[in-house]
Amino acid sequence: MRLRILPVIALLFLVTACGTGTGTGSKYSTGAPGTLGERFGSVVVGSQRDLAVNVGDRVFFDTDQWSLKSEARDVLKRQAVFLKRHDSLTVTIEGHADERGTREYNLALGERRANTAKDYLVSQGVSANRINTISYGKERPAVLGSNPAAWAQNRRSVTVIN
Amino acid sequence: MIKKFAFALLALFFLPLTLATPAHASLKIDITRGHAQPLPIAIVDFLGKNRTERSSGQQVAEVISNNLSNSGLFAPIDQESFIQTADSLLVQPRFGDWRIINTQALVYGKVEMQEDGRLRVEFRLWDVFAEQQLVGQAFYTEPDNWRRIAHVISDKIYERLTGEDGYFDSRLVYIAESGNARRRVKRLAIMDQDGANHRYLTDGNTLVLTPRFSPTAQKITYMAYYSNRPRVYILDIDTGREEVLGDFPGMTFAPRFSPDGKSVIMSLSHDGNADIYLMNLETRRIRQLTTNSAIDTSPSMSPDGKRIVFSSDRGGSPQLYTMDVDGSNLRRVSFGNGRYNTPVWSPRGDMIAFTRQLGGTFYIGVMRTDGSGERLLTESYLDEGPTWSPNGRVISFFRQERMSRYGDGKTRLFTVDLTGYNLREMQTPNDASDPAWSPLLPIEQR
Incomplete structure (x- = not known):
């Protein structure tokens, strides 16, 4: 079930961003918290939705890159705070790639991205044994379409509460 | 999870007909040239004594005709234009009747049900201009297995007229795709080289990727996400039994069998870093072949088992490298712009096929094993994952729009x-990706 929620949320981010015309990439792409949370009504504290809406469950990467951009580090810092506050939670970080690469290379790339995000959370004081990683390569795009905007949304790591 | 799918065991019996084949037949297709003119060939419906036999005979001729036509090297002649009837052919071809409709090669034969329940199929290949029989053979098998006979006959014709091994008696395993792209359902599927006998091997509940045949075509190694743990598996097609290959903390992926079938070479990701490993299937011992901090993946072994080609982004972007099977003698072989991935050593040993990405375009290309002589064969928005036909003559790949x-x-x-x-385009029931071509299927010769 939790996996099914994610794309919906991603879409809502997208729709909202487009609708308000604020929409080029970075504004919403870091999953920054804003007034969005209120639109969802009540959010269960410590839930996946809480993470997605109020913290930001995903960070984005440049083409062929796995290094963290400053927006990404900001999101992960908030995730670390969230995870320390809810210290019974364990998470899986999914690493993803866009479709502009071969399947096997993208699996390796997704693994890199997931591990980079994990390493950053650990550096922020989250215990490594609370964090799994998994790579989906280009197998699970968040946004459909063969265009740069879709690719940018798909080059991501997503932190999913187990 | 895995659907059992045993190969119909083939007891194919050769019965060479007593015919002197001339040492220097005149009829031969030169396939070393870029674009040979397809050879006009007449394939007559195989004869039978009754309706069942005649129906089989017609189907056999159809399969042969389809194979040869798809190769691009043959142009089967419309049966409507045939002058000589099939019945009288069994006595003697009237070569004038075939020359006048521009036939250069003539194929006919007959189908007979034996008293023991087996099917006997006999065929002859004639050079119409030299008025010489080039091949004449008979095969026996279970009636259900008639398609394989048609493929074997196609191979015999191809071999006799091109001087190269055939590839029609082979299969492909691939990933059948369906459903929403965000959560694609992917199933392992297998089919004959011409798309017939299509079967699904997994039910689609688990994500499966990148299947590859063992050298006997009895096993498939692939990657699957059982229990959300992406790992390399081996499936025995006959028994339906599958097993995970090793117990590693990280992801294993990009598997391929060694040419002797005794090892699997693959990538193993440890703390996010993918390196190449070789696992001996008997001892289960694993050997690390690359220790680079870059992504090293998509290994493929040369047919003599001595070298490995793989892709690595150690130079900044993914490029192709070769090394000995122990990891020594590393050599970069691709130097072009863009990204090179999924290298596959040809079964002849002299070429490497690959996916190249340059700008917004993907290409399937080939190069010699030292990296020279690169040629790009196809291009599109996304062409990926070449695999060689058993004779190294044809490349299959997938194209995503x-x-x-x-x-x-x-x-x-x-x-x-x-x-x-x-x-x-190959005919598949649904969307399809990650093709892998089998070797020629084993034939029992008597």
């Missing part, structure tokens, strides 16, 4: 000749 924001866009298997000509 651009996806609309609704996720529309087909993904299909294609074949292209080594020369870059004769691009064809």
Whole structure:
């Protein structure tokens, strides 16, 4: 079930961003918290939705890159705070790639991205044994379409509460 | 999870007919040239004594005709234009009747049900201009297995007229795709080289990727996400038994069998870093072959088992490298712009096929094993994952169209000749990706 929620949320981010015309990439792409949370009504504290809406469950990467951009580090810092506050939670970080690469290379790339995000959370004081990683390569795009905007949304790591 | 699918065991019996084959037949297709003119060939419906036999005979001729036509090297002649009837052929071909409709090669034969329940299929290949029989053979098998006989006959014709091994008696394993692109359902599927006898091997509940045949075509190694742990598996097609390959903390992926079938070479990701490992299937011992901090993946072994080609982004972007099977003698072989991935050593040993990405375009290309002589054979928005026909003459790959924001866009298997000509879409029930061609299937010779 939790996996099914994610794309919906991603879409809502997208729709909202487009609708308000604020929409080029970075504004919403870091999953920054804003007034969005209120639109969802009540959010269960410590839930996946809480993470997605109020913290930001995903960070984005440049083409062929796995290094963290400053927006990404900001999101992960908030995730670390969230995870320390809810210290019974364990998470899986999914690493993803866009479709502009071969399947096997993208699996390796997704693994890199997931591990980079994990390493950053650990550096922020989250215990490594609370964090799994998994790579989906280009197998699970968040946004459909063969265009740069879709690719940018798909080059991501997503932190999913187990 | 895994559906059992045993090969119909083939007891194929050769019965060479007593015929003197001339040492220097005049009829031969020169396939070393880029684009040979297809050879006009007449394939007559195989004869039978009764309706069942005649129906089989017609189907056998159809399969042969389809195979030869798809190769791009033969142009089967419309049966409507035939002058001589099939019945009288069994007495003697009237070569004038075939020359006048521009036939250069003539194929006919007959189908007989034996008293022991087996099917006997006999065929003859004639050079119409030299008025010489080039091949004459008979095969026996279970009636259900008639397609394989048609493929073997196709191979015999191909071999006799091109001087190269055939590839029609072979299969492909691939990934059948369906459903929403965000959560694609992927199933392992297997089919004959011509798309017949299509079967699914997994039920689609688990994501499966990148299947590859063992050298006997009895096993498939692939990657699967059982229990959300992406790992390399081996499936025995006969028994339906599958097993995970090793117990590693990280992801294992990009598997291929060694040419002797005794090892699997693959990538193992440890703390996010993918390196190449070789696992001995008997001892289960694993050997690390690369220790680079870059992504090293998509290994493929040369047919003599001595070298490995793989892709690595150690130079900044993914490029192709070769090394000895123990990891020594590393050599970069691709130097072009863009990204090179999924290298596959040809079964002849002299070429490497690969996916190249340059700008917004993907290409399937080939190069010699030292990296020289690169030729790009296909291009599109996304061409990926070449696999060689057993004779190293044809390359299959998959092509994904651009996806609309609704996720529309087909993904299909294609074949292209080594020369870059004769691009064809393979027929599959659904979307299809990650093709892997089997070796020629084993034939029992008596």
